[in-house]
Amino acid sequence: MLIDIIAGARPNFMKISPIIHELQARQAVGGRLRFRLIHTGQHYDARMSGDFFAQLGIPEPDINLGVGSGTQAEQTAEIMMRYERVLRDTQSKLCLVVGDVNSTMACAITAQKQHIDVAHVEAGIRSGDWSMPEEINRLVTDSISNWFFTTSASAGANLRKTGISNDRIFFVGNTMIDTLLHNIGKLRKPLFFEEHGLKEGQYFVTTLHRPANVDGTEKLADMLHAISVGSRDLPCVFPIHPRTAKTLQSLAELPKNIILIDPQPYLEFNWLVKNSRAVITDSGGITEEATVMGIPCLTLRETTERPETVDIGTNKLIGTNPKDLQPALDRLFAGQWKKGGIPEKWDGKTSQRIVAAIEEILL
Structure with a gap:
């Protein structure tokens, strides 16, 4: 069969x-x-x-x-x-x-x-x-x-x-969680981690690829500026999606704490998430993995197809206005982020x- x-x-x-x-x-x-x-x-x-x-x-x-x-x-x-x-x-x-x-x-x-x-x-x-x-x-x-x-x-x-x-x-x-739990003990630190002077729990992971965030040079620049300021100069590790890379080429310069890296293999990327202060993303799947790992997640979208990550998990919808990121990050630094739980099954x-x-x- x-x-x-x-x-x-x-x-x-x-x-x-x-x-x-x-x-x-x-x-x-x-x-x-x-x-x-x-x-x-x-x-x-x-x-x-x-x-x-x-x-x-x-x-x-x-x-x-x-x-x-x-x-x-x-x-x-x-x-x-x-x-x-x-x-x-x-x-x-x-x-x-x-x-x-x-x-x-x-x-x-x-x-x-x-x-x-x-x-x-x-x-x-x-x-x-x-x-x-x-x-x-x-x-x-x-x-x-x-x-x-x-x-x-x-x-x-x-x-x-x-x-x-x-x-x-x-x-x-969720089969993505099957994969995560099967590999959680195999996650490995990326080779670049020490090169950039990163410390566990003292950096953010950022991913952006949605058109609303990355297709306009000015909009992407404003979003990266908001991430940089809101993260209080902590490093923001930013694996570059091919779609985002095209717009980044038009930017004159990046904030100093934005660290651009190549797309990461599965084990390295999830090690980064697991050991980060928080995740700032417009992805859907990453919100699921962050929820199971108990990592605060700030989603730069107006809606989500995974409401359980918001209702039950560690995720919060911030929206696509860069100005809305600062108050959310202030709550994170104040220790006021929700703990979250794991959805059924x-x-x-x-x-x-x-x-x-x-x-x-x-x-």
Whole structure:
């Protein structure tokens, strides 16, 4: 019984890793499910892709579509055409897609048109912000999926509002947290840490890549200035996303405490988060990891598709106005940040629940 597991971009790799390991474990004791790992090549830089495969113990892809970069439409179209050729050669019984990147939506559409069921891991999350490409990908993928694996009760409620029946929704938890908990003892200090004179607990981790924050030179400059001032001259370690790098080239200079570094492998990046004073980000996934590690997280967005990180965890929505960052950082330095808790079923056993549900569906 063959399953296609689709991965295309850095966030996907953390989500598929524990599912693959669980499938391998069940195969070893006679399980009937088999999988074919398909890497679309949406992220093709070794720092964004290859390092993650090596560190997370993900096997070499059975098929690499090699799509590479392009506009939203170009990338989506290429993935669909190339995946369609794969399915015409050998059909699978189920297409398992994760998250909300272009690869997720493109392969879900392609599989359905080949009459192959689609299961969506991390289904039902919503930000309500249609200016985010990821939100469109979520809406489209969920509208054509057959089976839904959710990270939270609110995600399931979102799906039920659209008429999806309970027997197609499985509240399983968060596979990103499976990966984090499995690797928490393996996290390692980056080589640059001492070179920059950094000290544990005395620096911030910053990530920015959303258009609202980085597509305008003036807006990015204002945001970095606010981060620099609000952090009270503590170092801010800033791994540069390719999208952000383009705008940074137009800036005359950076605040002195902003430390630009290359995108980091999984083990090094999460070591940085775990040992930081706090995280300042516009990412979604990092808010989940920070919550489980108990690290204060300030999210520079107006909305989030992961409300449990705010309602239960260590995350707080600050918004995209740089002026709103200072009061939040003042509360952090005053020791007034919430402690936070861990959402339900974020326990490291999500992949077990997913594979058990797939066995129930297919076998």
